Amino acid sequence: MLALTPADYDAVGLSIKVALTAMAVSLPFGIVYAYLLTFRDFKGKVLFEVAVNLPLTLPPVVIGYLLLRLLGKQGWLGPLLEAAGIRIIFTWKAAVIASAVVGFPLLVRSIRIGMESIDRQMIQASRTLGAPWYDTLATVILPLSLHGILAGSSLMFARSLGEFGATIIVAGNIPGVTQTIPLAIYEYASSPTSEELAMSLCVVAVAISLVALFLHEVLGKKLVRRN
Amino acid sequence: MKNGHLQRLLCLFILVLPMASASAGEVHLSVAASLKDVCNELTDRFAGSHPGVKFMKNYGGSGALAKQVENGAPSDIFISANLEWMEHLRERRLVDTTSICTFACNSLVFVGFADRGVFALKDLHKLERIAVGSPKSVPAGTYAMEALKNAGIDRQLGKKLVMARDVRECLMYAERGEVDGAFVYNTDALQARHAKILFAVPQELYQRVIYPMSLTVTGSRNADAAAFFRFLQSGEAKGVLDKFGFAVK
Numbered sequence: 001m002l003a004l005t006p007a008d009y010d011a012v013g014l015s016i017k018v019a020l021t022a023m024a025v026s027l028p029f030g031i032v033y034a035y036l037l038t039f040r041d042f043k044g045k046v047l048f049e050v051a052v053n054l055p056l057t058l059p060p061v062v063i064g065y066l067l068l069r070l071l072g073k074q075g076w077l078g079p080l081l082e083a084a085g086i087r088i089i090f091t092w093k094a095a096v097i098a099s100a101v102v103g104f105p106l107l108v109r110s111i112r113i114g115m116e117s118i119d120r121q122m123i124q125a126s127r128t129l130g131a132p133w134y135d136t137l138a139t140v141i142l143p144l145s146l147h148g149i150l151a152g153s154s155l156m157f158a159r160s161l162g163e164f165g166a167t168i169i170v171a172g173n174i175p176g177v178t179q180t181i182p183l184a185i186y187e188y189a190s191s192p193t194s195e196e197l198a199m200s201l202c203v204v205a206v207a208i209s210l211v212a213l214f215l216h217e218v219l220g221k222k223l224v225r226r227n
Numbered sequence: 228m229k230n231g232h233l234q235r236l237l238c239l240f241i242l243v244l245p246m247a248s249a250s251a252g253e254v255h256l257s258v259a260a261s262l263k264d265v266c267n268e269l270t271d272r273f274a275g276s277h278p279g280v281k282f283m284k285n286y287g288g289s290g291a292l293a294k295q296v297e298n299g300a301p302s303d304i305f306i307s308a309n310l311e312w313m314e315h316l317r318e319r320r321l322v323d324t325t326s327i328c329t330f331a332c333n334s335l336v337f338v339g340f341a342d343r344g345v346f347a348l349k350d351l352h353k354l355e356r357i358a359v360g361s362p363k364s365v366p367a368g369t370y371a372m373e374a375l376k377n378a379g380i381d382r383q384l385g386k387k388l389v390m391a392r393d394v395r396e397c398l399m400y401a402e403r404g405e406v407d408g409a410f411v412y413n414t415d416a417l418q419a420r421h422a423k424i425l426f427a428v429p430q431e432l433y434q435r436v437i438y439p440m441s442l443t444v445t446g447s448r449n450a451d452a453a454a455f456f457r458f459l460q461s462g463e464a465k466g467v468l469d470k471f472g473f474a475v476k
Contacts, residue, residue, distance in 0.1 A: 073404040089405055090356050090389055172400075173361065173390040187390060190291035191363035192315050 003200050010176045011184040012204055018092060018180060019160035022099035023153050026107055030152065034111035034145075035137065039123075056105040060165030063101055067094070067170045088170075095171040095178055099160035106159055107152040114148015115141060147220060154216035158209055181205050252279040254452045255301045257292040259308035259438060260393035261333065261367065261412045265471040266306075272467070273458050280451045288393040290364025296321055296443060303446030304456055306330055306438055308394075308412075309366035313439040323447040330459060331473040333436040335370050335428040338401050338416045339408030345425050348378045348432075351408070358389045358400040358409035366436070367394035371410035374432035398422070412436065414472040 004012075033052055037045070055063055069075050071088045081088060088094050118141060126136045142149070164182040171178040173187060181201055188198035258266050263286045270282045285292065285302070293312040296302045297319060305322060307313045316322045339345060345353060360368025368390070375381040391397040394411050401409035401422040408425065416424045440459065446452040458464055465475045 068405075087355075172356075172405075173392075174356075174386065174388060175390065177386050179390070186392075187361050187363055190288060190294060190361070190392065192290055192294040192297060192312070194363055 003196060004204070005197065007175045007179070008184060008197070008201055008204075011179050011181050011201070012208075014092065014095075014176075014178070015161055015180040015182075016208070018095045018099055019157045021096045022103060022160045023107075023157050025096065026100045026104055026156065027149070027153060030104065030107040030111055030156075031142070031149065033108045034115055034148075035141070037108070038112050038115040039141075052108050053105045055102050060098075060102055060163065061169065064098060064166030064169030067098060067101070067166065071097070071170070090170075090172040090174065090178060092171065092178055095163075095167050095180060098166035098170050099163045102163050102166055103156035103159040107156040110152030110155055111145060111148045114145030114151070117148075118144045150219050151216060154212055154219070158212040158216075161205070161208060161212070181208075252451055253281050253283060254449065254455055255283045255285070255303045255446075256306075257285050257287075257296055257300070257302040257304070258306045259289045259292070259366070260286045260395045261308055261415055262286070262306060262331075262438065263395060264418060265331075265414070265468055265473065268467055268471075269459065269464055270455075272463070273455055277451070277454070280455070286393070286395075288360060288365035290366070291392070294364070301445070302443050303449050303452035304440065304459075305443055305446075306440040307366070308333075308436065308438055309369060309434075310437060310439055311369070312366070313441065316441075316443075320444070322441040322443050324441075326447065326456065327439055327441040328460065330438040330440040331468050331475055332438070333412045333414055333473060334430065335367070335374065335410060335433060335436065336413045336416050336424045337408055337426050337428060338398065338411055338419060338422040339406075339425050340404070340421075341423055341425065343407055345408060347426050348374070348380060348428065351380065352383055354407035355387060356389055356406040357384060357387050358391050358397040358406040360394050360397055360410070361390040361392060365391065365393055367397065367410060367412060370433045370436060371428070373434065374410075374428045377432040417472045 037049060037052070068089065070077055071081065071094070072078055073082070073089065088097065122140055122144070123136055126140050131139070162182060164186065167180060168183055168186070173179050173183045181204065185198050185201050185205070188194040188201065256266065266284065270284065274280055274282065283301070289307040289309060289312045292305065293307065293315050296305060296316055305313070305316065313322070313327065317324055317327065343354060345351060351357065359371045360366070362368040362372045372381060375384060389400060389406055391400060394415055397409040398411045398415045398419060400406045402419055410428070413427070442452060442456050468475050
């Protein structure tokens with residue numbers, strides 16, 4: 001029943017690769033952003049907060065188009081990238097950037113929830129005992145918000161797997177190179193003779209999402225119990 | 228009280244619904260993306276002499292359009308960029324078989340920028356990214372893949388091909404310089420502002436590009452659609468096609 005072509009296997013592998021990379025690249029930034037939003041007060045914090053959450057409400061197509069205008073050959077950064085010999089648009093890197101931007105707010109939100117649940121007195125205690133801020137971050141804040149970090153990462157991973165609107169604009173649809181699962185399904189879905197192939201890939205997509213969400217739940221439960 | 232409002236609203240909705248879908252003078256077109264400009268002019272001309280007629284135009288890859296019609300999308304006239312998708316609908320008895328006829332013909336070219344030193348199919352390996360319509364649903368892509376296969380270079384180019392959802396997207400990719408070149412129809416290339424025709428794909432490598440058109444089963448019951456369908460076969464329409472570079476024979 002599950003009839004996958006070699007191009008479909010490529011799409012599955014690529015989707016996982018893109019989602020994992022997007023997650024790994026975003027994680028350090030996500031932690032910094034969440035830290036700033038939770039523990040620091042500064043001018044323009046509201047604007048900063050809005051900017052972080054913007055991709056959550058913007059249509060992904062808008063994000064894709066803006067990225068294209070930014071990174072494309074005739075884009076604002078185009079000449080700079082070309083001089084450096086970097087090609088982003090229509091490569092898998094573009095798919096990673098698109099997924100990272102779209103999934104970033106989910107990551108930051110989850111980490112922030114984790115950080116906000118930390119008892120402030122613990123942080124103050126570590127500081128009064130003489131720990132510098134980075135020590136507090138590494139030994140108190142990060143371990144105590146691990147739950148949020150894992151939850152955010154798995155959510156972002158799942159969201160990246162589904163990224164379509166921004167990806168199709170910046171990464172194009174190149175089988176074996178940038179064609180992720182949603183793009184492959186889209187291509188099948190516009191062809192009258194590919195119903196079964198589309199369905200097979202849908203089954204795969206559902207399976208991967210279920211595994212990701214299952215892990216998310218199990219990890220979350222384990223951590224809660226330990227705490 | 229609240230419930231009464233809701234019921235009245237619902238009644239109104241149910242009353243209005245059939246009126247909206249069957250309002251007079253609407254003609255739904257499902258037309259291959261490469262015909263966009265010529266079809267816009269044809270509908271404008273027809274609407275000029277038939278002020279009551281309103282066109283709902285749906286342009287896209289012919290395969291995608293065929294699938295929409297198959298799934299019940301409103302469509303009175305279907306114009307495909309190849310015979311395959313017309314046949315697909317004919318087999319499913321969704322088009323009025325007696326109305327099927329040839330609308331126009333076209334040919335395949337390769338567009339891009341001249342500075343890349345590409346003047347024939349054998350030079351394509353020099354390029355990084357080439358746009359082609361998704362052969363699963365875009366005829367321009369099906370023809371292009373056929374030509375690449377017959378020229379024996381389809382494997383070599385495999386991972387350089389960006390699949391576009393219709394031929395106009397191919398052209399746009401080339402225009403913006405996001406790809407190094409694209410397979411489009413001669414008539415699309417004439418609409419390009421930046422990209423130039425680098426070479427014509429040799430006709431012996433692919434099937435002739437023929438646009439069949441037909442009234443759908445619902446379209447054959449729509450008098451305005453039938454009138455427009457006759458207009459599409461008129462001398463005036465052929466003149467417009469010619470102006471946009473289409474062959475009419």
